[in-house]
Amino acid sequence: AIQLTQSPSSLSASVGDRVTITCRASQGIATALTWYQQKPGKAPRLLIYDASILESGVPSRFSGTGSGTDFTLTISSLQPEDFATYFCQQFIGSPFTFGGGTKVEIK
Protein backbone atom coordinates (compact mmCIF):
# COMPACT_ATOMS: atom_id res chain seq x y z
CA ALA A 1 0.00 0.00 0.00
CA ILE A 2 1.10 3.54 -0.72
CA GLN A 3 1.92 5.36 2.50
CA LEU A 4 1.29 9.07 2.90
CA THR A 5 3.33 10.92 5.50
CA GLN A 6 2.08 14.32 6.56
CA SER A 7 4.19 16.89 8.33
CA PRO A 8 3.97 18.41 10.73
CA SER A 9 1.47 16.35 12.71
CA SER A 10 0.40 19.53 14.44
CA LEU A 11 1.21 23.20 14.36
CA SER A 12 0.28 26.38 16.17
CA ALA A 13 -0.35 29.50 14.15
CA SER A 14 -1.95 32.91 14.42
CA VAL A 15 -4.72 34.46 12.38
CA GLY A 16 -3.16 35.95 9.26
CA ASP A 17 -0.21 33.53 9.18
CA ARG A 18 0.80 31.64 6.06
CA VAL A 19 0.60 27.92 6.77
CA THR A 20 2.13 25.09 4.74
CA ILE A 21 1.42 21.39 5.24
CA THR A 22 3.30 18.71 3.36
CA CYS A 23 2.30 15.22 2.27
CA ARG A 24 4.91 12.76 1.01
CA ALA A 25 3.95 9.56 -0.81
CA SER A 26 5.98 6.37 -0.52
CA GLN A 27 5.89 6.06 -4.31
CA GLY A 28 4.90 8.27 -7.20
CA ILE A 29 1.21 9.06 -7.50
CA ALA A 30 1.29 11.64 -10.32
CA THR A 31 -1.26 14.26 -9.23
CA ALA A 32 -3.82 11.83 -7.75
CA LEU A 33 -3.92 13.60 -4.40
CA THR A 34 -6.77 15.18 -2.49
CA TRP A 35 -6.77 17.48 0.54
CA TYR A 36 -9.51 17.66 3.15
CA GLN A 37 -10.35 19.81 6.15
CA GLN A 38 -12.07 18.20 9.12
CA LYS A 39 -13.50 19.90 12.19
CA PRO A 40 -14.40 18.00 15.39
CA GLY A 41 -17.57 15.96 15.04
CA LYS A 42 -17.92 16.80 11.36
CA ALA A 43 -17.32 14.97 8.11
CA PRO A 44 -14.24 15.85 6.07
CA ARG A 45 -14.65 18.67 3.60
CA LEU A 46 -13.00 18.46 0.19
CA LEU A 47 -10.61 21.36 -0.41
CA ILE A 48 -8.33 20.36 -3.29
CA TYR A 49 -8.40 17.49 -5.80
CA ASP A 50 -5.95 16.41 -8.48
CA ALA A 51 -3.27 17.97 -6.26
CA SER A 52 -4.02 21.56 -7.24
CA ILE A 53 -7.65 22.04 -8.31
CA LEU A 54 -9.67 24.07 -5.85
CA GLU A 55 -13.07 22.54 -5.12
CA SER A 56 -16.03 24.77 -5.85
CA GLY A 57 -16.90 27.04 -2.94
CA VAL A 58 -13.53 26.70 -1.20
CA PRO A 59 -11.85 30.05 -0.44
CA SER A 60 -8.95 31.00 -2.69
CA ARG A 61 -6.59 31.29 0.28
CA PHE A 62 -6.28 27.50 0.03
CA SER A 63 -3.95 26.15 -2.65
CA GLY A 64 -2.27 22.86 -3.46
CA THR A 65 0.87 22.03 -5.38
CA GLY A 66 2.99 19.01 -6.18
CA SER A 67 3.24 15.87 -8.25
CA GLY A 68 4.95 12.53 -7.95
CA THR A 69 5.79 12.07 -4.28
CA ASP A 70 5.80 15.54 -2.73
CA PHE A 71 2.76 17.72 -2.19
CA THR A 72 1.89 20.82 -0.23
CA LEU A 73 -1.28 22.48 1.00
CA THR A 74 -0.92 26.20 1.67
CA ILE A 75 -3.27 28.53 3.50
CA SER A 76 -2.12 31.99 2.49
CA SER A 77 -3.70 33.89 5.39
CA LEU A 78 -5.08 31.76 8.19
CA GLN A 79 -8.61 32.63 9.25
CA PRO A 80 -10.38 31.72 12.54
CA GLU A 81 -12.54 29.15 10.74
CA ASP A 82 -9.44 27.36 9.38
CA PHE A 83 -8.44 25.88 12.72
CA ALA A 84 -9.04 22.20 12.03
CA THR A 85 -7.31 18.97 11.06
CA TYR A 86 -6.15 18.52 7.47
CA PHE A 87 -5.74 15.19 5.68
CA CYS A 88 -4.29 14.19 2.34
CA GLN A 89 -5.43 11.12 0.37
CA GLN A 90 -4.12 9.36 -2.72
CA PHE A 91 -6.36 7.92 -5.42
CA ILE A 92 -3.98 5.92 -7.58
CA GLY A 93 -2.89 2.87 -5.58
CA SER A 94 -4.97 0.16 -3.96
CA PRO A 95 -6.12 0.79 -1.32
CA PHE A 96 -6.81 4.51 -1.42
CA THR A 97 -4.88 5.67 1.63
CA PHE A 98 -4.92 8.76 3.81
CA GLY A 99 -2.21 10.70 5.54
CA GLY A 100 -2.19 10.78 9.33
CA GLY A 101 -3.45 14.34 9.54
CA THR A 102 -2.14 17.75 10.56
CA LYS A 103 -3.90 19.57 13.37
CA VAL A 104 -3.78 23.35 13.03
CA GLU A 105 -4.26 25.02 16.38
CA ILE A 106 -4.52 28.60 17.57
CA LYS A 107 -1.27 30.10 18.79
Next chain:
Amino acid sequence: QVQLQESGPGLVKPSETVSLTCTVSGDSITNNNYIWAWVRQPPGKGLEWIGTISSRGTTYYNPSLKSRVTISVDTSKNQFSLRLSSVTAADTAVHYCVGLFGAGRPRFWGQGTLVTVS
Protein backbone atom coordinates in the same frame (compact mmCIF):
# COMPACT_ATOMS: atom_id res chain seq x y z
CA GLN B 1 -27.06 19.88 -4.34
CA VAL B 2 -26.51 16.22 -3.52
CA GLN B 3 -27.10 15.27 0.10
CA LEU B 4 -26.25 11.98 1.77
CA GLN B 5 -27.68 10.50 4.97
CA GLU B 6 -26.44 7.36 6.69
CA SER B 7 -28.68 5.07 8.71
CA GLY B 8 -28.12 1.89 10.63
CA PRO B 9 -27.69 0.36 14.07
CA GLY B 10 -25.45 2.19 16.47
CA LEU B 11 -24.52 -0.91 18.46
CA VAL B 12 -23.54 -4.32 17.14
CA LYS B 13 -22.28 -7.42 18.92
CA PRO B 14 -18.91 -9.00 18.07
CA SER B 15 -19.04 -11.58 15.26
CA GLU B 16 -22.30 -10.14 13.90
CA THR B 17 -22.90 -8.42 10.55
CA VAL B 18 -23.62 -4.70 10.44
CA SER B 19 -25.60 -3.13 7.61
CA LEU B 20 -25.57 0.59 6.89
CA THR B 21 -27.61 2.45 4.30
CA CYS B 22 -26.92 5.76 2.62
CA THR B 23 -29.88 7.65 1.19
CA VAL B 24 -29.01 9.97 -1.66
CA SER B 25 -31.12 13.06 -2.37
CA GLY B 26 -30.75 15.82 -4.90
CA ASP B 27 -29.78 13.59 -7.83
CA SER B 28 -30.20 10.07 -9.14
CA ILE B 29 -27.88 7.40 -7.82
CA THR B 30 -27.68 6.11 -11.40
CA ASN B 31 -26.12 9.35 -12.67
CA ASN B 32 -22.91 8.20 -14.37
CA ASN B 33 -21.05 11.26 -13.04
CA TYR B 34 -20.97 9.78 -9.54
CA ILE B 35 -19.10 7.04 -7.76
CA TRP B 36 -20.37 6.09 -4.30
CA ALA B 37 -18.16 5.12 -1.39
CA TRP B 38 -17.85 4.30 2.29
CA VAL B 39 -15.11 5.67 4.55
CA ARG B 40 -14.66 5.07 8.26
CA GLN B 41 -12.86 6.75 11.12
CA PRO B 42 -12.26 5.13 14.51
CA PRO B 43 -12.80 7.57 17.38
CA GLY B 44 -9.86 9.97 17.63
CA LYS B 45 -8.03 8.34 14.72
CA GLY B 46 -7.49 8.72 11.01
CA LEU B 47 -9.57 7.84 7.98
CA GLU B 48 -9.84 4.49 6.19
CA TRP B 49 -11.30 3.93 2.72
CA ILE B 50 -13.66 0.94 2.80
CA GLY B 51 -14.76 0.68 -0.82
CA THR B 52 -16.65 2.13 -3.76
CA ILE B 53 -19.45 1.26 -6.16
CA SER B 54 -20.12 2.86 -9.50
CA SER B 55 -23.53 3.76 -10.83
CA ARG B 56 -23.29 0.57 -12.93
CA GLY B 57 -22.60 -1.58 -9.88
CA THR B 58 -18.84 -2.08 -10.30
CA THR B 59 -17.24 -2.43 -6.88
CA TYR B 60 -13.79 -1.87 -5.43
CA TYR B 61 -12.93 -2.90 -1.88
CA ASN B 62 -10.01 -2.16 0.42
CA PRO B 63 -8.02 -5.43 0.31
CA SER B 64 -7.73 -5.40 4.10
CA LEU B 65 -11.53 -5.59 4.39
CA LYS B 66 -12.44 -7.31 1.13
CA SER B 67 -13.34 -10.68 2.65
CA ARG B 68 -15.90 -9.06 4.97
CA VAL B 69 -17.34 -6.18 2.92
CA THR B 70 -20.19 -5.92 0.44
CA ILE B 71 -21.33 -2.63 -1.10
CA SER B 72 -24.53 -2.59 -3.14
CA VAL B 73 -26.94 -0.16 -4.77
CA ASP B 74 -30.73 -0.06 -4.62
CA THR B 75 -31.73 2.17 -7.51
CA SER B 76 -35.44 1.96 -6.65
CA LYS B 77 -34.78 3.66 -3.31
CA ASN B 78 -31.87 5.86 -4.44
CA GLN B 79 -29.73 4.22 -1.77
CA PHE B 80 -26.48 2.36 -1.47
CA SER B 81 -25.47 0.08 1.35
CA LEU B 82 -22.53 -1.36 3.25
CA ARG B 83 -22.47 -4.79 4.86
CA LEU B 84 -19.55 -5.68 7.11
CA SER B 85 -19.46 -9.19 8.54
CA SER B 86 -17.71 -10.78 11.51
CA VAL B 87 -17.23 -7.45 13.25
CA THR B 88 -14.83 -6.93 16.14
CA ALA B 89 -14.06 -4.02 18.44
CA ALA B 90 -11.56 -2.83 15.83
CA ASP B 91 -14.51 -2.05 13.54
CA THR B 92 -15.86 0.56 15.98
CA ALA B 93 -15.84 3.77 13.97
CA VAL B 94 -17.82 6.63 12.50
CA HIS B 95 -18.86 5.46 9.04
CA TYR B 96 -19.32 8.04 6.29
CA CYS B 97 -21.02 7.59 2.95
CA VAL B 98 -19.43 9.63 0.21
CA GLY B 99 -20.33 10.74 -3.29
CA LEU B 100 -17.42 11.23 -5.68
CA PHE B 101 -18.08 13.55 -8.59
CA GLY B 102 -15.64 11.72 -10.83
CA ALA B 103 -12.68 9.67 -9.67
CA GLY B 104 -10.57 11.37 -7.03
CA ARG B 105 -13.12 14.04 -6.18
CA PRO B 106 -15.05 13.00 -3.01
CA ARG B 107 -17.32 15.99 -3.08
CA PHE B 108 -20.33 14.98 -1.00
CA TRP B 109 -20.26 13.47 2.49
CA GLY B 110 -22.90 12.25 4.86
CA GLN B 111 -22.77 13.43 8.46
CA GLY B 112 -21.46 10.05 9.59
CA THR B 113 -22.89 7.35 11.81
CA LEU B 114 -21.08 5.77 14.75
CA VAL B 115 -21.04 1.99 14.83
CA THR B 116 -19.92 0.57 18.15
CA VAL B 117 -19.03 -3.11 18.41
CA SER B 118 -19.57 -4.31 21.95
